[in-house]
Amino acid sequence: MEADTLTYIQVQEDDFSLAAEYQALIEDNSRDGAVVTFCGLVRDMNLDKSVTSLFLEHYPGMTEKSLLSIINLARNKWPLGRIRVVHRVGRLQVSEQIVFVGVTSQHRQAAFQGAEFIMDFLKTQAPFWKKETSNDGQYWVDAKQSDNQKAKLWGI
Amino acid sequence: MEADTLTYIQVQEDDFSLAAEYQALIEDNSRDGAVVTFCGLVRDMNLDKSVTSLFLEHYPGMTEKSLLSIINLARNKWPLGRIRVVHRVGRLQVSEQIVFVGVTSQHRQAAFQGAEFIMDFLKTQAPFWKKETSNDGQYWVDAKQSDNQKAKLWGI
Amino acid sequence: MVTILFFGQLKERLETSRLPLELVNGSEGLDSVAKLRDFLLAKGDVWKENLAYGSALVAVNQQMATEDTPIKDSDEIAFFPPVTGG
């Protein structure tokens, strides 16, 4: 989803490459001196359960719209340059990449805060659901109250 | 400088590879689900001057010690996993990479804040000095008051 | 006719991912999220246990909605658990 020339949103089953995402953030972009990236990976433990894989379901159509609206909220708060968000869906094994958020800015603090804000809202607003497979069977992951509280701290 | 198995500090003239740094952060590390990276690049403009290149001087010996002590301050504040800091010195052209900070954690917020904290203290404590070459000649870059204020906000 | 979608745990527990529904009473009937939710809760225990306000979020036409959000013919309405991506 090429929302505009500065924003790139992609929901896909395939893995992504941090190097390629970074290249797309900095190429022909000598204006922005700060680049912050976040990568989320499948952990081997969650709530004392030993996780072997997880399945990511999403709401096709709404997912991209929701990510775009989160990105636009971030742009209203900070002077951000390029923003790229890639979120995977489907079956993922331990240590596989789940999500990438990359933000450029002329200002270090804006890049850090923009990326953290996007992750906080993605965690509470974007329609993805995780089902984990562990030594204890399969179960849907419960939303964390701490994620809701963290998102509220941004005052939106 | 291999400070311990979780901390890597390197000051070098050569360029670095974000992909290689990221690989070193995540390899055999299925415990940490959050990876935040910061890359600083040479901007083409600074204070309305058109920059063509810069020279980075440092204080050999003290530089690595100073970075290690900043990293240890961060580890005392947040539960952080692996931390890698690479800072270049010498002559750098516009759009070249200057600095890399990468932090892993089990917790998204810790990874974000740890990386931002390290950059804030690197900017005010680590003995590096920039001399810019612009359309207006060569001049040493002045320290920014805003960087000092930002570092003070962490309350250390 | 509106289309109602269910995701995640909700879809499994209701054993339904998609429910087309005729808005029989037109705009004076199921014309808000609150009214549609009440209508669905009345379908049985499994619905009552899983669709209650507070445990299931709602989107109307792929945008997060509240209980007040109006519903009209041909809307796409989705119920789902709190999200857990990222």
Add this chain to the structure above:
Amino acid sequence: MVTILFFGQLKERLETSRLPLELVNGSEGLDSVAKLRDFLLAKGDVWKENLAYGSALVAVNQQMATEDTPIKDSDEIAFFPPVTGG
């Protein structure tokens, strides 16, 4: 004997990067950063303009120091402008 190092703009303005200095009076003489700074400031106008407290930071043995930091024989002391890396 202590070694005094200068970096960045300071090095250029003082036209000196390294100054070995005999601590003639031993520990009762130049035994703190403050006293060493005063001694250097007295070397002339260019020193006074560039080494004053507040415009030049100090490190002793490669650690950030304050005016109170003691100085002893064989220490490495560095004066430099506020840092601008990153």
